[in-house]
Amino acid sequence: MTTNTYSVAIIGGGIVGCALARELGKRFSNVLLPEKESAVGCHTSGRNSGVVHSGFNPKPGTLKAGLCIEGSNLMRQFCKERGVACEQVGTYVVALVEAQIPLLYDLKSRGEKNGVPGLEILPIDVVREREPNVKGLKALFSPTGSIVDSKALVHTIARDAQDKGVDVLTGQEVSGLSETAGHVELRTSERSYRVALMMNCAGLHADRLAHMMGVGRDYVIAPFRGEYFVVQRPVPHPLVPFLGVHLTKSIDGSVLLGPNAVPAFGREAYGRWNVNIRDIGQMPAHRGVWTALVRNRTLVRIAWNEWRHSRSRRHFWKEASRLVDGLRPSDLTLGRRVGIRPQLIRANGHLVEDLSIETTPRSVHILNVVSPGMTSSLAFARWASSRIDEGLRWKALEDQPAEVMA
Numbered sequence: 001m002t003t004n005t006y007s008v009a010i011i012g013g014g015i016v017g018c019a020l021a022r023e024l025g026k027r028f029s030n031v032l033l034p035e036k037e038s039a040v041g042c043h044t045s046g047r048n049s050g051v052v053h054s055g056f057n058p059k060p061g062t063l064k065a066g067l068c069i070e071g072s073n074l075m076r077q078f079c080k081e082r083g084v085a086c087e088q089v090g091t092y093v094v095a096l097v098e099a100q101i102p103l104l105y106d107l108k109s110r111g112e113k114n115g116v117p118g119l120e121i122l123p124i125d126v127v128r129e130r131e132p133n134v135k136g137l138k139a140l141f142s143p144t145g146s147i148v149d150s151k152a153l154v155h156t157i158a159r160d161a162q163d164k165g166v167d168v169l170t171g172q173e174v175s176g177l178s179e180t181a182g183h184v185e186l187r188t189s190e191r192s193y194r195v196a197l198m199m200n201c202a203g204l205h206a207d208r209l210a211h212m213m214g215v216g217r218d219y220v221i222a223p224f225r226g227e228y229f230v231v232q233r234p235v236p237h238p239l240v241p242f243l244g245v246h247l248t249k250s251i252d253g254s255v256l257l258g259p260n261a262v263p264a265f266g267r268e269a270y271g272r273w274n275v276n277i278r279d280i281g282q283m284p285a286h287r288g289v290w291t292a293l294v295r296n297r298t299l300v301r302i303a304w305n306e307w308r309h310s311r312s313r314r315h316f317w318k319e320a321s322r323l324v325d326g327l328r329p330s331d332l333t334l335g336r337r338v339g340i341r342p343q344l345i346r347a348n349g350h351l352v353e354d355l356s357i358e359t360t361p362r363s364v365h366i367l368n369v370v371s372p373g374m375t376s377s378l379a380f381a382r383w384a385s386s387r388i389d390e391g392l393r394w395k396a397l398e399d400q401p402a403e404v405m406a
């Protein structure tokens with residue numbers, strides 16, 4: 001088996017790996033991106049809702065907020081320059097009952113602290129002039145919320161990385177990793193690569209690669225499927241509340257209802273009855289899964305309800321009917337789009353909602369690209385690149401207060 005040498009390898013051709021490759025390609029020669037599928041963007045990054053979030057949701061002052069705002073600006077600019085389909089449709093968060101109205105004001109104030117431009121609280125009659133069938137009392141309108149063709153986006157970022165000299169090699173599943181003093185060795189079925197720095201951006205499989213290098217053993221990824229229904233006739237579309245089922249206009253003009261969050265029987269089990277024995281077999285071996293199941297009764301109840309209602313047209317219709325008038329169950333058909341969310345669980349049963357990074361002297365493992373990961377990806381890549389010194393070492397995070405990671 002031949003061994004090729006690179007300065008940096010970024011494992012995984014999702015949006016995070018491709019964005020990072022593009023960024024590091026500007027600074028270093030000899031950058032490699034191995035992707036196990038025959039193309040980039042086959043998993044979560046090519047199967048999401050395609051919403052470029054404007055950034056009113058994250059807590060002000062956190063890294064998450066900063067990356068979302070910067071990422072949203074960079075993303076819309078990138079799409080414009082590179083001809084990726086992206087439409088600034090705006091987003092509405094609707095208060096359906098009186099008790100939810102203060103939440104709209106809280107979100108507006110959060111958004112303003114984060115620097116989101118143009119936020120307005122609108123009375124429902126003003127919203128209805130734009131979207132005649134919307135229900136509710138008031139809405140928070142955010143004009144910069146946008147929709148994008150997420151698959152085309154990943155492909156364009158990957159092409160940009162290639163133009164900067166990065167070797168994007170598809171059909172290369174990394175199945176072995178080891179580290180010695182000066183480098184990391186990556187093995188695929190045909191080749192091995194020796195690199196000075198390895199960045200693990202393997203999404204649904206990132207924990208496994210980290211475990212191969214003896215880090216992140218505290219964590220395991222549990223997969224949750226996000227399913228969508230498609231609305232078959234025109235309804236008011238660009239409603240994107242931050243929680244629960246939402247209505248999203250897609251870049252192809254269709255209107256999506258979803259996603260839900262249903263426990264999946266495999267990390268790439270996109271069908272309801274798809275089972276991956278290896279994935280399922282590994283789950284009980286991790287203490288975190290048991291602890292979460294035993295300690296977190298709410299989680300168990302939500303997971304069970306989500307599974308019961310998975311693909312139930314009537315359930316989706318009921319949820320959507322709280323937001324819009326005039327929708328009939330027969331207007332909905334099950335969509336083909338399904339994305340899987342890699343939910344990181346700690347050994348103490350805690351569901352991790354923050355960015356999680358584990359390191360060894362020559363490797364960096366991005367374990368939890370928290371939502372909205374697509375929106376933040378270009379900003380995340382810049383931030384991550386700024387943490388890599390010229391000697392290809394990751395600068396420790398000690399200089400950052402812990403709360404910026406929240």
Ligand SMILES: Cc1cc2nc3c(=O)[nH]c(=O)nc-3n(C[C@H](O)[C@H](O)[C@H](O)COP(=O)(O)OP(=O)(O)OC[C@H]3O[C@@H](n4cnc5c(N)ncnc54)[C@H](O)[C@@H]3O)c2cc1C
Binds near residue numbers: 048202209338
């Ligand atoms: C249902 C759903 C809807 C979402 N909607 C939005 C949204 O509207 N807006 C938004 O901003 N974010 C959204 N997100 C979040 C966003 O999609 C993710 O945060 C983002 O796509 C994560 O990208 P990634 O590159 O980390 O992972 P992935 O896209 O999963 O990429 C990881 C890549 O690594 C490869 N890989 C894995 N193991 C190996 C190996 N051993 N060797 C080589 N390659 C390997 C995989 O094949 C894959 O291509 C959504 C997520 C879900 C689940």
